[in-house]
Amino acid sequence: MLYRENGQFKTSYAADQQLLPIAQDRWFMMALVACSLIAVPLLASDYALRALIIPFLILTIAAIGLNILVGYCGQISVGSAAFMGVGAYLAYNLTLRVPQLNFLVVLVLSGLGAALVGIAFGIPSLRIKGLYLAVATLAAQFFLDWAFARVRWLTADSPSGSVSTRSIQMLGWTVERPVDKYLLVLGLLCILTLAAKNLTRSHIGRAWMATRDMDVAADVIGVRPLSAKLSAFAVSSFYAGVAGALWGFVHLGSWEPAAFSVTMSFNLLFMIIIGGLGSMVGSFFGAAFFVLLPVLLNRAPASLGIELSTAMKSHVEAMIFGGLIVLFLAIEPRGLARLWAIGKEKLRIWPFPH
């Protein structure tokens, strides 16, 4: 009744092909952006911003990147955390060795550096597919883990192998308060989401999806597998690199090589599987599921007035979290994004389902 596009006529191709063709969707999106730009900075506590929202937004960027590679182009990768690490260590070295650089330039350069490394490790994808490729990307993870821990130049000879960052300065704006950090990350996320969404709607995105659905057929109709696969690796690693630099500089401030370990890679992969492969909104849902839910579950018993020991709370959290993963995948194997789409479909025909 409320969510219906009756009477919204499209009179031009541009109107028909816009990102959100239904007016209600546009309003919802505008309200959401306004809410996150105005309401969240005003209402959210420091705790919510620093411990929940900022990590959620940063991991969303990484999840979008991985979704481009796995969800849109069909190349399984379990090395995404390593590419985040490349971005983080590159940003660290750039700010340390060229301190006058603007942080935005640093971010772009770390993204580009990660993209180059991504292309290099993406080359095996031209010959191997599926699970075999997953194993090849795992090699990238192990190699880069080794490099972060052993190549002392990368960590500026820090005795313990961990690095700590300077405060973020750009154009006279010192990004120090949680709100500043939030706005920086939110702005980047908006730009990167829009870019990714439009990329997937362009000929590049169609080449990715053709490769994903059947690479031989895609090759026959004129999609070059080399450029399709390597561009997916490049774009995906660019996103990972930017996310990694943000994770290091904005969220952690100081980190050890283990911050970008294989566990993080697996978590990112699970995020997009639970959220929905090949879906932008799925990356958001997946990141929220993995960042926010464990903390909420951990805090739930105390908030509901149930006295549990610290260890028990932790066990309960792990059990419910695991249970929910199974539950959601059992309800809808195509992820939370598919559930969201089903919900929207139902809403369109409500209250007269057929």
Place this chain on the structure above:
Amino acid sequence: MRTTMQNWIGWIATAACACGLATTAAAEDAKAAAEQFIPLLVYRTGPYAPNGTPWANAKQDYIKLINARDGGVNGVKLTYEECETEYKTDRGVECYERLKGKGPTGAALFDPQSTGITFALTERAPVDKIPLITVGYGRSESQDGQVFMWNFPLLGTYWTAADVLVQHIAKKEGGFDKLKGKKIALVFHDSPFGKEPIPLLEEHAKLHGFELIKIPVTAPGVEQKSVWLQVRQQRPDYVLLWGWGVMNSTALKEAQATAFPRDRMLGVWWSGAEPDVKDVGEGAKGYSALTIQYGAGLSKVQKDILKYVHDKGQGTGPREEVGTVLYNRGLLIQMLSVEAVRRAQEHFGKGKPMTGEQIRWGLENLTLDQKKLDALGFGEMLKPVATSCADHVGASYARIQTWDGSRWVPGDLYEANQQMIAPMVHSAAAAYAASKNITARTAQTCQS
């Protein structure tokens, strides 16, 4: 399908509302009385739980003891809340953010119980004005309080530990000159924790002419076959074990399997507690490890805890745990925290809850002489501690203890040689200050 989904949405909405209401209610309660809130970051689950649990229990028991025996610190009750970090940096940061604002004056101080979390919090503590204490761990260069205003690696750092271990080897061999040409292997947890002692050991190797072999162990350290193969090939004279949690007992079992003499294995103080050797039992006989001044045993304070806390049924953990190595270390840490609060109260007003900034002053001006330690029940456990702006360690003694197959036997007490450590601390701290654009405090600005 539709009904299930609607049900779910309903459930989630209800839960969210309940959470919101309950948190506001809890926040209002806390503001009522004169209370000092002490946050407790713990790990009672995950790979390091066997070592994290006694430590966490002791920290809680000591707070309970102060409240039950003394009625708090000058009448200010100590309150606490635990938060589970699982030894993970991201969860530790979340816990820190969760607990830092609790209580009428915010969190008193944080003891992160993990070197990784300490590194992350070192960036946040100066902004939030909450001190960090890292008894026997953390960043070694944070001994320099002129640069690291908010970090307190009280009673020892990894550099003092490494120095004492080299002293002990020299003593066993009959002098530092006998170290020439020897081979010493460092088997370390491949993390900032394990890498911290390397610069100091390298310095010693250069000075005394021994060869340092560095063998990393991937965390958590359950797989060490290749490590001990290397040990067997290289045949070092001594193995220094720098592990935590399951890595220690695995290393001892592997040493037994490769027949490396256990009396030539020396552990840091995080590799010398009951959970590390209990499962190995006889196989660990002769193995020595450091302990921060005092190992296992019941001193006056533990007897008080049994009397005022455990006898009243308030004990946090099992009764048998009281007096074990890690339990005692938890007590030491919590005692130093409480004494920092007391010292701050003497300066800023007795009977009032202190802010993080005031407790930082207390930590920096801590003077625990023998008389005070006796009164606290720590007389046998600790030598006098005195901190200052330039020295955030306070006392750098460590004792060697040896496992006899059933218990830890205390041995010689050493003091770390600051002549070698101090210049390294200063240069590392200066490098940190330069990279972060921090101006070090001078003697004049120290009191501010």
